[in-house]
Amino acid sequence: MAEFLEALDERKILHVDLDAFYAQVEMRDNPALRDVPLIIGSDPDLHHGHGVVATANYIARQAGVHSAMGSIEAKRACPDAVFVTPDFEKYRAISSQIHEIFADFTTKYEPVALDEAYLDVTANPLAPATLAAKLRHRIWSELHLTCSVGVSYNKVLAKLGSEHHKPNGVTVISPDVAMDFVAALPIKEFRGVGKKSQEKFEQLGIKTGADLRAMSQDELRVHFGSFGDQLYWQARATHFGQVKDHRVRQSVGKEGTFEFAIHDRSQVAVTFKNLATKVVANMEAKHLVGRTLNIKVRDDQYKTLTRSITQTEPFLLDADFLARQAQNIFDELYPDTFAIRLLGLTFSNVSPQAFQSISLFDL
Template sequence: MEYKLPEDLCILHIDMDAFYASVEERDNQSLKGKPVIVGGSSNHGIVTTANYEARKYGVHSAMPIFMAKQMCPKGIFVPTRIKRYRDVSEEVFSILNRFTNVLEQVSIDEAYLDISNISGEKIETCFQMKREVFENTGLTLSMGLSFNKFLAKLASDWNKPNGMKIIMPSMVPEILLPLPIEKIHGIGKKTTKKLNDIGIYKVQDLIELSEEFLIELLGKHGTEIYYRIRGIDNRNLETERERKSLGTETTLEIATREKNILKEYLYEFSLEIEAELKIKRIQGRTITLKIKDEVFKSKTRSRTLDYNINSANDIYTLSSMLLDELNLDKKIRLIGISISNFSNSDKIQLSLFNF
């Protein structure tokens, strides 16, 4: 199938740099230049975000705090302040919305923008966005500009922090060939393992495979991967997308049966989900807990309420109840929670539980 790549560079992906940690540095200038790790100091907690100084020591999000302390003994550990980050996020996006109202916000610190209707030089407009965000908030962001969502997001990660990368049609697919396959949107850990098992590690290996072979190996997902590594991604920006669920999960670096450790993950997940719900002005009624044990057996538990919730306390309490209902006979290597059964509402929902 012949496919001509579009010429117009109109999709911009923005990603705030180490957002939570950067907000902490902005609010407390004494943290500047020091390894800052957001997520608290309890050994049972997990890292929410680490700044670039801490990342030099190998610290990353979802890492257990005790491990981060071992890897970065001089790190400064600060608690997560989700309300503060949400307020700053609103500042940032109010600035971006001045440039275009065709914006798909995918998280508290990340968005796609369609700048096709912007008059004037697009690249200069991108730098103007960066300047205005920095001048008004003191924060930096990285940008990727291309002709579709996949390449724009890939580009924004290219020159972090405070970077800007443009991927033009003439650069594809050559620019992708040296990349590890896990850099390709849609190739997660399971797909990476499948491909590694047959000797596929780089995009230059992957691009040699036929569409038919990828479909046989990966199902319908194989078609998406086949075209994506050739620079083809027809997804539109969804400014008013209707999501069926919203959640997060992580694979633990150290498998455990300790419920108090697992609940630390649930607490951090609940904070993240609350922020996303409030950004999107939605509430949900169903909480689902997902775990996978060390022999890769998955279990899910759900609870549906008669009313909507959107607070971290409610999400955490319900997900903790679901975890307590499980008999953990094996160590857990993956844990996640999600919320579904949404309704759009700006009404304030009273908390279900007293704390």
């Protein structure tokens, strides 16, 4: 008699996890930090022994440093580590840029933290592994950051996948291998299993997913309460939770990236015209207007500048006019030489179109 109902789950879920996000950002912005043990947190020597590790790079992790560890303990484990005070404003700004990339792949994504999110890409016709590769390439080419991606048919398996091959890896857990993958998984790697539950599993002789699967749901409830139900289904590679879309569209925009930095002002003008044409078409298709025009520029050192113009009345949806506005802002930002890797044009303060916008040339 079957112990559980095996349901066909045809969803395509990605879990994206930026590798040691805060540390990676600091190493990107300061190459001198790339080859040293780096801890993001307060240096205990400068803060009277206080502080907690926010994250650490993989060199420091090999010495035993991990997130949420006290700074003093981390310094004992890795005396040569360099401490950098976290800059959460910078991390939030970069996280927003990553979320903009997510939005190009699906309208349904669930941020979990600044450095990770679930994406439901079921509606995207491309294979999920292909989408994972494209997404990682976008994040690397635009932000010069790596991430690990888990690909599967539910959130728990996608999360387990992203943790399985870090850093900078992709793990695909398809339905035909999911049960074997979970069976071989060490019990400590199951979602929600902490120090106390690990001790109880040791007492019960449970070491792997296969051992866990041998326990009945009632047995698991006796030992772990309601958490036992979650463990029961995890052991069977099943999870019913949906990707919760908390994103509310408040802007419409497009960006253009360049494989090599551009230095030609005429190329900037052409790019802004192309972006404006696409944004206008998108706004008209969605019957929207916007009162704020935002311009984004990122240089070859990954420094991002944004400027905006806000009007009391909605902007005229005319690509030539918008491109000129963007070019004027760019010329003010870069009156001399420049090396640009990304240009963006976005409308915010958007609202439903209450009238038909026309160009002056249509009169």
